[in-house]
Amino acid sequence: MxxxxxxxxxxxxxxxxxYAVxxxxxxxxxxxxxxxDVPYATVLLWTVGAGIAGAIVAEIVLGALRPGASRAKDVRDREIGHRGDHIGQSFVVIGGVAAMLMAMAGWHQFWIANVIYLCFVLSAVLGNIAKIGLYRGGFPQW
Incomplete structure (x- = not known):
């Protein structure tokens, strides 16, 4: 791997x-x-921050456990990264459009914030699943 x-x-x-937390x-x-009416903003900010920090710490630990592992990216890694990011970005667009429509319709800020957060999470999930699938299933020549 x-x-x-x-x-x-x-x-x-x-x-x-x-997101589950x-x-x-x-x-x-x-x-x-x-x-x-449920207080959510602080929890949202903390879980986003903790998710980012947790991923960074886990990557640092991974690097420390395998100090001899190559950190160089080849062409395949870059292509898989780009394709996975492009696939995941669809949910960022969906979330942005949904939030805009919800704001124009006068929805409560709770729903707008939560649809944005959900779409960011779905973007990360879909993009990373796509990357893992491309690594595991081979790299199609599109």
């Missing part, structure tokens, strides 16, 4: 785990209130 494939796995797990904490705070 290449270093870039390991990074894709780390980022995939970091995105899923941080966010959902558990926010849904645990409902306590009979309507969902938009």
């Amino acid at each position: 290449t270093l870039e494939e390991k990074r894709a796995w780390i980022r995939l797990f970091a995105a899923v785990i941080s 966010y959902l558990v904490v926010v849904l645990g705070r409902v306590d009979g209130r309507a969902l938009p």
